[in-house]
Amino acid sequence: MDWLVLTFLAFFAFGLQDFLYKVASVKKSDPSLVTISFLLTVASVSFFILLIEGLSIKNLEILLLLSFANGILFSLTTMARLKCLRKLSASLVFPIIRMSLIVVIIWAVLVLGESLSFENILGIIFTLLAIFLLKGEK
Amino acid sequence: MMSYLWLLIAFLTSALVRIVVKLGSNYEIFPFIAFSYSFGSLFALVTRRKIKERIGKVTLKNSLKFGFLIGIINFIAFYSQLLALSIGKASIIFPIISLAIYLAVILSILIYKEPLTLKKVVGIIFSLIAIILLS
Numbered sequence: 265m266d267w268l269v270l271t272f273l274a275f276f277a278f279g280l281q282d283f284l285y286k287v288a289s290v291k292k293s294d295p296s297l298v299t300i301s302f303l304l305t306v307a308s309v310s311f312f313i314l315l316i317e318g319l320s321i322k323n324l325e326i327l328l329l330l331s332f333a334n335g336i337l338f339s340l341t342t343m344a345r346l347k348c349l350r351k352l353s354a355s356l357v358f359p360i361i362r363m364s365l366i367v368v369i370i371w372a373v374l375v376l377g378e379s380l381s382f383e384n385i386l387g388i389i390f391t392l393l394a395i396f397l398l399k400g401e402k
Numbered sequence: 403m404m405s406y407l408w409l410l411i412a413f414l415t416s417a418l419v420r421i422v423v424k425l426g427s428n429y430e431i432f433p434f435i436a437f438s439y440s441f442g443s444l445f446a447l448v449t450r451r452k453i454k455e456r457i458g459k460v461t462l463k464n465s466l467k468f469g470f471l472i473g474i475i476n477f478i479a480f481y482s483q484l485l486a487l488s489i490g491k492a493s494i495i496f497p498i499i500s501l502a503i504y505l506a507v508i509l510s511i512l513i514y515k516e517p518l519t520l521k522k523v524v525g526i527i528f529s530l531i532a533i534i535l536l537s
Contacts, residue, residue: 267490277479279505288468296450301469303443310436335441344412351405354510358503359529365536367417387535397525
């Protein structure tokens with residue numbers, strides 16, 4: 265399949281996934297149960313693929329440590345999204361969460377020693393302006 | 403007020419997830435996903451038990467249904483992204499995919515009639531510019 269088709273498939277699927285968070289919140293679903301069901305579904309499919317492909321794992325300890333951290337954080341971020349979407353609008357919640365990219369860029373500069381490009385600096389300025397405008401909105 | 407606290411938690415944990423995923427991307431991807439999501443569901447289960455909140459049958463059914471649906475769609479999205487990255491240009495793929503949230507924003511505005519003020523619209527447009535620049 266063409267990579268651009270795959271990109272747009274991913275685009276629509278990720279967009280639909282975010283919209284389903286909103287629908288689940290509106291329908292008063294339980295954030296913890298949605299998260300458990302969501303993560304177990306993906307884990308099951310991934311383990312199934314692992315069984316078929318029979319991949320061997322190098323550096324199991326580091327992989328488990330990173331997976332543990334990622335699992336807890338991803339679980340927390342999913343539950344937090346579902347909880348704030350109950351009262352706040354998706355047009356406020358999703359752009360703000362997406363702008364957390366700013367934290368990753370600051371981390372890359374401070375920890376990895378990466379340099380800031382002109383686009384990154386402009387992006388940081390627009391992020392701050394957007395947060396300033398969106399704060400207090402519902 | 404609690405909603406804004408959850409928003410702050412979602413903002414910070416989302417950033418931390420990106421950092422951990424960046425570190426994890428140096429290892430085998432499917433074991434990383436399988437273990438991460440297993441640990442994540444265990445964490446949600448343990449915290450859920452501590453809350454001991456009682457829910458009705460409809461909520462239970464709805465929650466499990468949405469979770470399953472989100473899981474399947476998430477896997478399709480993630481797998482398509484991986485395949486696209488293996489044959490295409492990351493400099494084009496990442497900016498396009500990072501804008502997927504605006505699909506959810508548009509659908510929410512259209513379907514749930516979310517209120518829009520001029521300030522909010524300008525804020526959303528600025529966030530879009532910021533995300534393109536940062537991606």
